[in-house]
Amino acid sequence: MKMWQLKKLSTNENLNDPQPLPENWRNIFGLQGVIDKLGDLTWAGHPDTGWFEVDVPDVVVNTKALIDAQIQNILDETIQYVALDTPNLTKTEAQKWAAYRKLVQEIPLQPDYPNSVYWPARPE
Numbered sequence: 001m002k003m004w005q006l007k008k009l010s011t012n013e014n015l016n017d018p019q020p021l022p023e024n025w026r027n028i029f030g031l032q033g034v035i036d037k038l039g040d041l042t043w044a045g046h047p048d049t050g051w052f053e054v055d056v057p058d059v060v061v062n063t064k065a066l067i068d069a070q071i072q073n074i075l076d077e078t079i080q081y082v083a084l085d086t087p088n089l090t091k092t093e094a095q096k097w098a099a100y101r102k103l104v105q106e107i108p109l110q111p112d113y114p115n116s117v118y119w120p121a122r123p124e
Contacts, residue, residue: 004051009040018056064114074104096123
């Protein structure tokens, strides 16, 4: 699957995960033929950066989407444990839930994400 990735031109460092260009990219940039200018964004006020088309295996895209959905589901399910007015939890329990939610939010920062994911233990 073809996707786009933002890179630092001087080092070829990836600055984000591969992603599709927005459907309305022509309207965003306001230029005809802008796709030819994405490799160097100096003209748009972003020196040393550019978008490059990359091949991403469908499996990785699907895996990432599934993991991202799982992360969001966990965050949605556990928001109740960190709300200010949760009467049934002690302060320590609330802190454990807050720490757990932070670890879940940081899953995309793991080195082998999305190929290998460490899921933190859910508080009891």
